[in-house]
Amino acid sequence: MWSSEGMIKRFDLSSLDVHGRVFTESEFSSLSFNKTGSRVVYLAERKTRKGVSFFKQNPKENEEPGEVYRYRESWGEQLEKCVDSVMCVLDLTTGSVTVIEMPENVFCSKPAWCGDDLLYFVGMKTFPFKHGAIYCWNRPGHLMSCDLTSKEFSCHTPEGKSVYMPSPNHDTGNVAFLMCDCDGAHRKYMDVVVFYPQNSTLLPCNKDGVLMVSGGILRVVPDSCFFGQLSPSPWMDRENLVVVAYEEVQVSGGQAVYPDRGAGVFVRFRQGQSLFERTGSSWITDTAISQ
16 A cells, blocks of 8 residues: 555565455456445455375375366456456455355456445356456346345346446445346447446446437447546446447448447436537547546
8 A cells, every 4th residue: 555655554465375366357356445445355366275186195285186187167368367256355454354255156356345345246157157258248247246244145137137347336325337138249338227226226327338319329338438447436426427438430331330449428327317428529548537
């Protein structure tokens, strides 16, 4: 941890030996403070015993004979080291780490705090198999939550959906995220959805990735809609949510193309309604909202 004066704290996670490698892959990883700044959640590989030869004499306690060549299914291209995730909560006061195991057939992705004791995350399905995820954001999964007080998990989205980048609002408890039908085209456009935990309702802000606004059609592109990895939240305040959508680009033959990076337009939502779109456009790469 750093302040304007320099480093103020250092935590050696490897010395604790409670989990495997910390995930740094942007498709899954997270580093998020709770509301009071007393704890940090991050994602790591579940700790397993080291596989060694079946013929090794006197194996150590942390070694598993006969498992040295065991195949462990990963998430494919460029994600070969991502096999079995656990949520880890670091207490910044004591330096202790609490490891939260996932339910069966669930791979945790993008955990984020809502207040001080509730975590939302994407629970990606691992059964019957894992598919490559780095270029495919439509893998089956749910918006899920974990209450650290009761240690209970909850699922908040229906079957047959793919969920991406949950962003809770600390003040209201509402959660903005992206959702689309799973399977089909790998890089399809997604809907901006808000989950209201008070009455367990989902309110889509658009449909089939399309935003119908004055001046034309916009599309929601997942990897830049919520400002990449720089901004802690797309929420401006208790009600207003801002995303970046992309304008249609016509190419030869009349085909419509919506590039991952291109002419970006800010769109503001309140209670699921599009209230404002900035006139004109600009080239947007990474954007942050002033909280």
